[in-house]
Amino acid sequence: xxxxxxxxxxxxxxxxxxxxxxxxxxxxxxxxxxxxxxxxxxxxxxxxxxxxxxxxxxxxxxxxxxxxxxxxxxxxxxxxxxxxxxxxxxxxxxxxxxxxxxxxxxxxxxxxxxxxxxxxxxxxxxxxxxxxxxxxxxxxxxxxxxx
Numbered sequence: 788x789x790x791x792x793x794x795x796x797x798x799x800x801x802x803x804x805x806x807x808x809x810x811x812x813x814x815x816x817x818x819x820x821x822x823x824x825x826x827x828x829x830x831x832x833x834x835x836x837x838x839x840x841x842x843x844x845x846x847x848x849x850x851x852x853x854x855x856x857x858x859x860x861x862x863x864x865x866x867x868x869x870x871x872x873x874x875x876x877x878x879x880x881x882x883x884x885x886x887x888x889x890x891x892x893x894x895x896x897x898x899x900x901x902x903x904x905x906x907x908x909x910x911x912x913x914x915x916x917x918x919x920x921x922x923x924x925x926x927x928x929x930x931x932x933x934x
Contacts, residue, residue: 862898888922
């Protein structure tokens with residue numbers, strides 16, 4: 788944007804200086820265009836900053852990557868909920884991991900820890916993961932129905 792603004796400003800000034808009788812207002816129009824570029828860039832930057840301050844969720848493709856990483860861990864039956872918020876240059880993730888309802892607390896905690904490690908290791912843009920363990924309520928996930 789800076790180079791475009793500079794080219795417009797130089798072009799407008801050159802037109803005005805080269806032939807002031809034909810282009811008396813070129814410099815003004817050039818300045819107006821540069822001003823509009825600056826305003827548009829400011830609005831874009833302000834919008835991006837406001838969205839981060841409001842804890843806007845990241846793009847759906849990033850959430851899908853988190854879910855896929857969690858699904859790779861043995862004992863993980865899915866992710867019920869997944870939230871992420873940006874802090875600095877990285878995200879902090881909060882997810883609800885579904886596990887077998889018959890699984891022991893100790894085993895489900897171990898699965899949750901493996902999910903946390905897998906996500907942080909695979910996705911360098913994730914700083915930390917908080918995992919909540921939930922019993923899976925899908926009947927097809929029960930041990931009797933798995934083959």
